[in-house]
Amino acid sequence: MSIQEQKALFEQQKSQKIYESVVLTFHGVEGFDVYNCSVPFVWQGKEYMYGRVEKRAEWARSWVRLFEKTGQDDYTLVPNHMIYQLEDPFVSAIHGELVLGGTHVRKRGGKIDTFYGYFYRGTDINDMNYFTTGPDEMKDIRLVELADGKIGVFSRPRNKGIEAKYGSAAMIGFAVIDTLEQLTDDVIFYAKPIDGIFDKGEWGGCNQPILLQNGNIGIIGHQSFQQNIPDGYLSVYLNTAFEFNPATFAVTHNRIIGTRSCYPAGPAKLPSLTDCTFTSGIALRPDGKADLYSGMGDVQEGRIVINYPFSSPIAR
Numbered sequence: 001m002s003i004q005e006q007k008a009l010f011e012q013q014k015s016q017k018i019y020e021s022v023v024l025t026f027h028g029v030e031g032f033d034v035y036n037c038s039v040p041f042v043w044q045g046k047e048y049m050y051g052r053v054e055k056r057a058e059w060a061r062s063w064v065r066l067f068e069k070t071g072q073d074d075y076t077l078v079p080n081h082m083i084y085q086l087e088d089p090f091v092s093a094i095h096g097e098l099v100l101g102g103t104h105v106r107k108r109g110g111k112i113d114t115f116y117g118y119f120y121r122g123t124d125i126n127d128m129n130y131f132t133t134g135p136d137e138m139k140d141i142r143l144v145e146l147a148d149g150k151i152g153v154f155s156r157p158r159n160k161g162i163e164a165k166y167g168s169a170a171m172i173g174f175a176v177i178d179t180l181e182q183l184t185d186d187v188i189f190y191a192k193p194i195d196g197i198f199d200k201g202e203w204g205g206c207n208q209p210i211l212l213q214n215g216n217i218g219i220i221g222h223q224s225f226q227q228n229i230p231d232g233y234l235s236v237y238l239n240t241a242f243e244f245n246p247a248t249f250a251v252t253h254n255r256i257i258g259t260r261s262c263y264p265a266g267p268a269k270l271p272s273l274t275d276c277t278f279t280s281g282i283a284l285r286p287d288g289k290a291d292l293y294s295g296m297g298d299v300q301e302g303r304i305v306i307n308y309p310f311s312s313p314i315a316r
Helices: 003-016 161-168 187-191
Strands: 019-021 025-027 032-035 041-043 046-054 063-071 072-076 089-092 097-108 111-120 129-133 144-146 151-155 172-177 192-194 201-209 217-229 232-244 250-259 277-284 290-296 299-305
Touching: 003 217, 003 232, 003 250, 019 290, 025 041, 046 089, 046 097, 063 144, 089 144, 097 144, 097 250, 144 201, 151 201, 172 201, 201 277, 217 277, 250 290, 277 299
Parallel strands: 025 072, 032 299, 232 277
Antiparallel strands: 019 299, 032 046, 041 046, 046 063, 063 072, 089 097, 097 111, 111 129, 144 151, 151 172, 172 192, 201 217, 217 232, 232 250, 277 290, 290 299
């Protein structure tokens, strides 16, 4: 079944799978959109979220800023906090430190020249240290601490060479390192590709890797394709989940867990992004279900409640 057919079937059944659907509200950045956020995280007893902040009419001119949770689905800018010139932030807990990453866009002569993943680390969100850079023109690099204390590294190469070799427009790769000091652009670039995720013309990536009790890594990700329409095209982005065995590289339970229609209706930055949900990740709920967070149309951040998406509990 093609990804388009899977999407159509999922949307026919979504009323049985989506239990709540809301748009997050952000205060303190009036006149700017906040979207493609990190998952919520707790530090010193308070809940926070990093968000991408950008004016609606601008492109590739965004900042990552920190927001504190001040109510249900309500976040307020933390004043006087570090401003990062990044896009699409994400966080990981590695060896007792918080790792913050995002995409840094480099311009020359006012035009986009290239982009990189930037990484910061620390035990104090008020004093994060920049420590490494990912490969040229690669987004969606993610980290996860493994059961033996090593670090799993997920890459996302996307270029013509990948398409010629594998058929899909992008791949997800995986490598293992011992320490954060070993996270280099070469390690990420040469991560071994994982087969069986994307078909011809599709692209996507890992947004949140989670270690499971069965030894697999649960992946909350996105899967994308371009759909032609009478007036142009849509860049369709879907929320997805699958399980990855780091020993055998087997992929199982690969499926859609959310689409744009699962979230409240809202605007889009461009007409081509009206069917776009760029996945942030999940947070477990006391009722056993999961809150799934996602950017919407490159202008908003939403939350839906879904069933827990993996076959094994999260490793504690």
